[in-house]
Amino acid sequence: MGSAVTKEESPKASVPETKLEAKILEVMRRREVEGSSTKSFNSIILKFPKIDEGFKKCRATFEEFDEDKNGAIDPQELKHCFRKMEIDFSDEEINDLFEACDINEHMAIKFSEFIVLLCLVYLLKEGPTAQHTKSRMGMPNLEATFETLVDAFVFLDKNKDGYVSKNEMVDAINETTSGERSSGRIAMKRFEEMDWDKNGMVNFKEFLFAFTHWVGIEDIDDEEDTA
Ligand SMILES: [Ca+2]
Ligand SMILES: [Ca+2]
Numbered sequence: 001m002g003s004a005v006t007k008e009e010s011p012k013a014s015v016p017e018t019k020l021e022a023k024i025l026e027v028m029r030r031r032e033v034e035g036s037s038t039k040s041f042n043s044i045i046l047k048f049p050k051i052d053e054g055f056k057k058c059r060a061t062f063e064e065f066d067e068d069k070n071g072a073i074d075p076q077e078l079k080h081c082f083r084k085m086e087i088d089f090s091d092e093e094i095n096d097l098f099e100a101c102d103i104n105e106h107m108a109i110k111f112s113e114f115i116v117l118l119c120l121v122y123l124l125k126e127g128p129t130a131q132h133t134k135s136r137m138g139m140p141n142l143e144a145t146f147e148t149l150v151d152a153f154v155f156l157d158k159n160k161d162g163y164v165s166k167n168e169m170v171d172a173i174n175e176t177t178s179g180e181r182s183s184g185r186i187a188m189k190r191f192e193e194m195d196w197d198k199n200g201m202v203n204f205k206e207f208l209f210a211f212t213h214w215v216g217i218e219d220i221d222d223e224e225d226t227a
């Protein structure tokens with residue numbers, strides 16, 4: 001086990017912890033070369049209702065695969081889900097995805113975590129091998145939502161290193177709000193909401209989790225912290 005290295009403050013020092021994270025980073029960087037059609041941070045915010053709608057369409061899928069109806073997907077249920085959706089991932093990959101999205105580490109994927117998981121699948125399926133399949137997951141509506149999110153991330157990550165830094169976030173927000181004094185604070189707040197592990201960088205997974213919160217996806221068992 002490599003011990004935690006904290007000396008470097010440069011974002012570049014952030015090393016992906018797992019094979020899965022490295023793969024997500026690699027696919028994201030490749031995707032970033034294509035550029036983003038998102039024009040401003042505001043335009044992302046304007047898409048929130050649509051994203052929310054897209055997310056809610058996952059609910060039926062989630063419930064379908066929650067075979068024992070306990071409100072969460074366990075590893076076995078996830079394997080069934082992948083098989084049924086013909087998502088061609090190895091058991092190891094499925095397990096890695098599960099662990100990556102099971103934020104509370106209680107071996108259960110809640111609804112918001114499931115959304116993040118599906119979006120990561122969407123991104124990972126974007127590789128050259130998947131090109132022939134037009135609809136990668138057989139859920140075109142959902143995929144449009146995921147594409148919006150990928151595009152938004154690419155927009156924010158100006159230097160295309162696969163992470164959104166604090167400065168990139170500030171720049172993105174300043175671009176639209178033309179120097180209002182509050183905009184810097186908003187950018188900071190948004191950034192801190194996204195930077196879940198507080199390492200000063202936001203990766204795509206953190207970005208997705210933040211989105212599920214921003215658009216108001218609630219898991220049945222957490223009703224705290226409003227306002
Ligand atoms: Ca279950
Ligand atoms: Ca960056």
Ligand SMILES: [Ca+2]
Nearest residue numbers: 195199201202
């Ligand atoms: Ca982070």
